[in-house]
Amino acid sequence: MKIRLKLSTLSPWLAWLIGLGVVVAAGVGAGLIVFWKGLSVTNLTDLIPWGLWITIDLSSIAVSAGAFSLCAAVYLLGLKRYQPVARTATFIGLIGYSMALLTLILDIGRPDRFWHAIVYWNKHSLLWEVTMCITLYLAVLALESMPIFAQFKWLKMRWPKLAGKMSHVHHYAPYLAVVGLGLSMLHQSSLGAVYGVLKARPFWYRPDISVLFIISAVAGGMSLTIFASMLSVRLTRRASVDDNLLDRVAYFIGWTLVLYLYFRFWDALSMTYTYQPGRTEGLHLLTSGPLSFNFWVGEILLGIVAPMVLLLYRPTRTSQLWRMIALILVVGGVVAYRWDTNISGLMIVLSYLPGEPIVEYTHYFPSLIEVLSGAGVVAYGLLVFSLGVRYLKVANHQTVEEAEHAPEKLLAEPAAAERTA
Amino acid sequence: MNRRDFLKITAVGVTALAGAQVIRRAEASEPTPSGGRQWAMVIDQSMCNGCGYCVMACRAHNDISPEITWNPILEAGQVGDKRIYLPRPCMQCSQAPCVDVCPVQATYYRPDGIVMVNYDRCIGCRYCEVACPYGARAFNWKAFTDPNPVVPEWGQPEVARRPRGVVEKCAFCYQRIDRGLALGMTPGVDPEATPACVVVCPVGARFFGDLNDPGSNVSKLLKARTSYRLRADMGTGPRVYYLSATEENAQP
Numbered sequence: 001m002k003i004r005l006k007l008s009t010l011s012p013w014l015a016w017l018i019g020l021g022v023v024v025a026a027g028v029g030a031g032l033i034v035f036w037k038g039l040s041v042t043n044l045t046d047l048i049p050w051g052l053w054i055t056i057d058l059s060s061i062a063v064s065a066g067a068f069s070l071c072a073a074v075y076l077l078g079l080k081r082y083q084p085v086a087r088t089a090t091f092i093g094l095i096g097y098s099m100a101l102l103t104l105i106l107d108i109g110r111p112d113r114f115w116h117a118i119v120y121w122n123k124h125s126l127l128w129e130v131t132m133c134i135t136l137y138l139a140v141l142a143l144e145s146m147p148i149f150a151q152f153k154w155l156k157m158r159w160p161k162l163a164g165k166m167s168h169v170h171h172y173a174p175y176l177a178v179v180g181l182g183l184s185m186l187h188q189s190s191l192g193a194v195y196g197v198l199k200a201r202p203f204w205y206r207p208d209i210s211v212l213f214i215i216s217a218v219a220g221g222m223s224l225t226i227f228a229s230m231l232s233v234r235l236t237r238r239a240s241v242d243d244n245l246l247d248r249v250a251y252f253i254g255w256t257l258v259l260y261l262y263f264r265f266w267d268a269l270s271m272t273y274t275y276q277p278g279r280t281e282g283l284h285l286l287t288s289g290p291l292s293f294n295f296w297v298g299e300i301l302l303g304i305v306a307p308m309v310l311l312l313y314r315p316t317r318t319s320q321l322w323r324m325i326a327l328i329l330v331v332g333g334v335v336a337y338r339w340d341t342n343i344s345g346l347m348i349v350l351s352y353l354p355g356e357p358i359v360e361y362t363h364y365f366p367s368l369i370e371v372l373s374g375a376g377v378v379a380y381g382l383l384v385f386s387l388g389v390r391y392l393k394v395a396n397h398q399t400v401e402e403a404e405h406a407p408e409k410l411l412a413e414p415a416a417a418e419r420t421a
Numbered sequence: 422m423n424r425r426d427f428l429k430i431t432a433v434g435v436t437a438l439a440g441a442q443v444i445r446r447a448e449a450s451e452p453t454p455s456g457g458r459q460w461a462m463v464i465d466q467s468m469c470n471g472c473g474y475c476v477m478a479c480r481a482h483n484d485i486s487p488e489i490t491w492n493p494i495l496e497a498g499q500v501g502d503k504r505i506y507l508p509r510p511c512m513q514c515s516q517a518p519c520v521d522v523c524p525v526q527a528t529y530y531r532p533d534g535i536v537m538v539n540y541d542r543c544i545g546c547r548y549c550e551v552a553c554p555y556g557a558r559a560f561n562w563k564a565f566t567d568p569n570p571v572v573p574e575w576g577q578p579e580v581a582r583r584p585r586g587v588v589e590k591c592a593f594c595y596q597r598i599d600r601g602l603a604l605g606m607t608p609g610v611d612p613e614a615t616p617a618c619v620v621v622c623p624v625g626a627r628f629f630g631d632l633n634d635p636g637s638n639v640s641k642l643l644k645a646r647t648s649y650r651l652r653a654d655m656g657t658g659p660r661v662y663y664l665s666a667t668e669e670n671a672q673p
Contacts, residue, residue: 038585039545040562049547049560109545109560109586116525116544127548128524199655200518200554352555352651353497353507354663 013236013390020383027376030369034106043367048346052366053107056374058191058338060099060381061134062213063331065221067093067141068177068184070249075177084397085245089225091148091394094141095381097134102377104131126194133187140180143169151392188214195345203282204345208267212337215263219256220334223307226250227327228385230320232395239395243320250323253330254311261304277357278350285344294340303333458533459632460593460608460660462619463639463648464508466497467666468626471506475618475627477575479510482594482617484578486565491557491591492618503671508627510618511536511557511591512651512659519549519558534660535593543587550588554652555659558590576617593629594618609638632660 033041044051066089073079074086105111117131149155150166192213195204226246232239271283286295310316310326317323343364351358366374388394471494479485479492497507517536519528527542528549550558564585572578579596583589594616601607601614608614609630619627630637639662642648648662 038563039560044562046550046556046559049550107546109547109588110543110584113525113542113544116527116542120525120527120542122521122523122526124521125524125548127522127546131524194548197522198518198552200552346551349556350554352509353495354649354651354665357652 016386017383020379020386023379024376024383027373027379030372030376031106033369034373035111039109041367041369043365043370045362045364047349047362048343048364050107050342050346051364052370052374053103054342055335055339056377057100057103057107058342059335060096060103060377061188061191062217062334062338063220063224064093064096064100065184065188065214065217066223066225067096067144067221068137068180068188069218069222070225071144071173071177072181075174076181082245082249084242085225085229085249087148088229088394089221090141090144091388091392092225092228092385093221094138094145095384095388097138097141099377099381100134101138102380103374106373106377126190126197129190130187130194133183133190137180137183137187140176140183144173144176144180146170148388148392148394153391185214188217192341195341198345200350201345201348202276202278202350203271203348204341205279206267206271208263208270209341212260212263212267215256215260216334216337219253219260220331222249222253222256223327223330223334226253227324227331229395230324230327232389236389238393239389240398241395242397245397247317247323250311250317250327253327254308254317257304257308257311257330261300261308264300264304278348278359281348281359282344285347286340290347291340291344294336298336299333299340302329303336304330307333457633460513460533460535460598461630461632461639461662462510462593462616462660463628463642463662463664465626465628465642465664466505466507467664467670468624469494469506469508469622470624470626471496471504472623474575474621474623475508477571478617478621479591481569481571481574481576482579482597483591484565484569484572484580484582485589486561486563487570488563488565489559489561489589491559491589500666500671501668503666505666505671507663508618509555509557509651510593510616510661512555512657512661513593515658515660516656518552518554518657522548522552524548531595533598535595535598536590537592537595538588538590540581540583540587540589545586545588547588554655554657558588560588561585575621 042051067086070082070086070089074083105114108114117128118135121132122128146166146169150163152163155166156163189210192209192211193207195201196207196209197205199205226249229239229241229246233241268283268287271279274280285291307326307329310322310329316326346364347362349360349362351360385394389396473494476490476492476494480487480490483491485491492508492510495507495509497505499505513534513536515534517528517530520530520536523543524546525542525544527539527544529537529539531537545560547560550560561583562585565582569578579594597614597616598608601611604613606614609619609628612620615629616627619629628638628642630639632640632643634640642664643662646664648664650659650662653659
């Protein structure tokens, strides 16, 4: 009887949390199977050793790029009024990077040795550099998020001094922004270079991937931040945003997409004329092969061109609905780009037999375990963000003002009292 | 310290660190030292008949799972009536992409040129597999716990089995070379000191020896006959040389 009553009063919020919880639980189950049975439960092979997980990895890092770019804008370029947006971005960044680490742990054959990269340095390895940067940047994000966690009501009540100290970290935000900018510029680009330095894969072997990775990450990261803020406002009263700020950032994303499209165009065009075995085939996979829908529709049309127009054209940008559609399209486009980049290079296997290299094609489709554990990681991200909106007010542009000035006021008052005395 | 100073100090610090790294890299040891021994393998395609004995001996001596092949034999066309084969061990590149990309230095050069994998350090990220132009690396998707089906018929295991979750590959039977040298033998001449695939080959298509020794059989062969290396255009500097089969020399 009681249970039935509770079920009938199940709020959308609780339903959402339960739904996410179920997916997270399924993901944890799948993850345990991966650790128990090993990577043989995946559809990965020696020819396609990287698949869905690496895409989630790359994507969650890319869409976390709002944190470093907005923090740099606020604390280094002095665009102080965007601070509330940077706050949301920082929290999303923290979630995104923890998602990346979770997927990496799944993806490596020896998760018990995850710490080796931190101890045994191979400075020539892009993957080593990326791992170090991600680990360090996660620490930066954790510090940057301290003032956000200080907003937690329970913490404030229980340990007010600790909350005050955590809030105080805000004063170091400019320094953290410098470190974050440096680390992010490095690894956001070198995630592309992880692919770009491999001479054995002519389709990847070009310097452009690193440039494209960082530009698309900035566009995708900012888009996710703005989208998440706008969606939160629509769904809960605990979120409240200054739409003027979001509009300005959306406008900037529009121009970032112009830049991204420009580089994408020349990157693709230059590949058309190399006639190099493996590279030409790679481009064909994208433009007319099995990945052509992903490429033309997912990446270019819906991922770049449509949102670019929607965000630069004032009437559509100022419309809440169109702006949100445009922003989520950018995020989708960035994810599609990461998937296509990874899989296109792996699908082409160049022969090493004497004579002209012959190209062979491989195939990959993720297994159920891969999909479930990947979905679990994504659901974990959504769950933490939802809790953040609710309890830490990460998508609330009004609380920020208080948070920023409250400690200063406290400090200023005794000083003022002394002076008057 | 204001923000400007902080930025300045950071910039100077980062530049100095980067500079130090460049200098250190320049000082780092060359992958191909000129002195000492440099092991190489020569495979005569005019003799190889694709029997696959080398695959079996390799599996037995290195205790490899039946699902993994360190040393596959590929078909490489036809000369006259004869089918031509191409056995492909690890090339032991002098500029190995796998060594460069490994995030934990689990794969490295020995002074004698052999590219090794430290199976206790490998984290199983598989970047080396993606980077290797020759597909010479295999990942242990499963644990190999069953008895090795080719033991003892094709030889006795000489190295420890690799655990699940690490990448493995051919290492020119370094264990045979090292043990042989310690016993005063010459790799490439004494069978006990020579890679198992070279020893087992029934037609004598494989040769092994020291490139730095002008009297070794590999040096002599490479001087006498025209050889080629796989994807030499990539600059990886393989240490496996092939002698092509021609209409004249192909064994029936």
